[in-house]
Amino acid sequence: MEKNIMLDDAPLNKFHIKITALTFGGNFSDGYALGIIGIALTLFAKQMNLNAVWIGLIGSSALIGLFLGSLVLGWLSDRIGRYKIFIFNFLLITVASFLQFFVDNGVELFILRTIIGIGLGGDYAVGVTLLAEFSPKKYRGHILGSLSALWTFGYVAATLVGFYLEDLGPDAWRWMLASSCIPALIILLLRIGTPESPRWLVSKGRIEEARQIVRKYVGFNVELAENIKELPSNFSALFSKKLGKRTAFSALFYVCLTLPYFAIYTFLPSILAHMGLKEDFMTDLLLNAFLLIGGLLGILFTVKFSRRFFLIGSFVILTISLFSLGVLPSISLSFTIISFIIFTLIMSAVSNLTQVYPSEVFPTEVRSSGVGMATSCSRLGSALGTFLLPISINAFGITVSILALTAVLLIGTIVTIFWAPETKGVSLNESAHDTHDKESAEKNKAIQ
Incomplete structure (x- = not known):
């Protein structure tokens, strides 16, 4: 007879x-x-x-939607369940992506891009939460850390498709934008039938349903902790x-990473021109290669290092390298290129923690709301940075704009040093309340 094990300790299966x-x-x-x-x-x-304001609005529209979607749909997921939102997200994305082909002005495109962002924001809050709540503790860092690497693969794929479709004529942009409905539709169809999170079911008192799902999908000898205390499914608990x-x-750490990331890579041609480089297919291909390498390194670093060490070290390196990009172009092109490569590698690598940290920080009762809150703040910051960067470049120049983004990374460094908890290896059965109590007890013991 097989020995019973807890869900956190279950072996990885199909x-x-x-x-x-x-x-x-x-x-x-x-x-x-x-x-x-x-x-x-x-x-x-x-x-x-379109003028600079409209370019900034459309460039940041999906990020605005991400803010709304992760905040609202994340909260809704804690109330009605993960599965419904898991499906609804990609229904929105698929339809809105397809309709981009037919837009005739900036307003229509802004609206559709915002709707796409709402679906993506909901998926950030719910997808990573559902995955974390099913993942065994031993493999959680590997799995969640890989999410950002897949984001990078999507970004690189878009670049390659964009260059390929550019020769289709004046309406090539329609085909580019509408092409995003293809992967969205595939994902939507494959997600139908996904089981509800057993941890969420337990938090709502639906213990027998949770047991059946665990036995069917994870194993007959796998048990689920039933001591999760139900909390109000609202944002008030997040500010307790x-x-x-x-x-x-x-x-804050999420904002301080994503704001410079999206601002720089949305307006990459201006940044490259500042460095004395011209954007072409080979340049983009090389930069995308570094993004992919960084994403893969991030998976390794997430497993090898503690969460705090990885995040603090990355913030320090990113701050120094971006500062170099602001001041070195007039000194040395070679050092500037090296700084940009380092920035690209580390930014891509540490982005893996944006998927890992929030899902480990919050208890099951408000995990989706917490992840949604963190994601929404990051996307609001990213939207603001993406909107303001072209305006800042026109008004103050590229150097001042890059140094302003450096200041954001410096803030992230300080916040992480003082506030980042260590969550590597923590069981999701333990709520953040319990972890807080343990930390307080350890501090008091150390004082005594």
């Missing part, structure tokens, strides 16, 4: 791989949708005579005494 692939698809689609707009927008803007600092940390 179902885990399937749910991982379905969540990966969401990150791939996000990277693709945000990557393709950078190429399509250059063609669309010329055809529609025991969770408030973790909520602030999750939001």
Whole structure:
């Protein structure tokens, strides 16, 4: 007779791989949708005579939607369940992506891109939560850390498709944007029939349903902790005494990473021109290669290092390398290129933690709300940075703009040093309340 084991300690099986692939698809689609707009927008803007304000709005529209979607749909997921939102997200994305082909002005494109962002935001909050709640503790870092790598693959795929479709004529941008509905539709169809999170069911008192799902998909000898206390499914718990600092940390570190990332890579041609380089297919291919390498390194670093060490070290390196990009072009092109390569590698690598940290910080009762809150704040910051960067470049120049983004990374460094908890190897059966109590007890013991 097989010995009973807990869900956190279950061996990896085919179902885990399937749910991982379905969540990966969401990150791939996000990277693709945000990557393709950078190429399509250059063609669309010329055809529609858009000014800098409209270019900034459309460039940041999906990020605005991500803010709304992760906040609202993340909260809704804690109330009505993960599965319904898991499906609804990609229904929105598929339909809105297809309708981009028929837009005739900036307003229509802005609205559709915002709707796509809402679906993607919901998926960030719910997809990573569902995956974390099924993943065995031993493999959680590997699995969640891989999500950002898949985002990078989507971003790179969009770049390659964009360059391939550029020769289709003046309406090439329509085909570029509408092409994002293809991976979205595939993911939507494959997600139908995904089981509900057993941890969420337990938090709602539906213990027998949770047991049946665990036995069917994970194993007959796998048990699920039933001591999860139900909390109100609202945002008030996120700002309680025991969770408030973790909520602030999750939001701030996420913002301080993604704001420079999206701002720089949305307007990459201007950054490359500042470095004395011209954007072409080979340059983009080389940069995308470094993004992919960085994403793969991030998976390794997530497993090898503690969460705190990886995040603090990355912030320090990113701050120094971006500062170099702001001041070195007038000194040395070689050092500038090296700084940009280092920035690209580390930014791609540490982005893996944006998928891992928030899902480990919050308890099951409000995990989706917490992840959604962190994601929404990051996308609001990214949207603001993406909107303001072209305006800042026109008003103050590229050097000042890059140094302003460096200041954001410096803030992230300070926040992480003082507030980042260590969550590597922590069981999701333990709520953040319990972890907080343990940390307090250890501090008191050390004082005594």
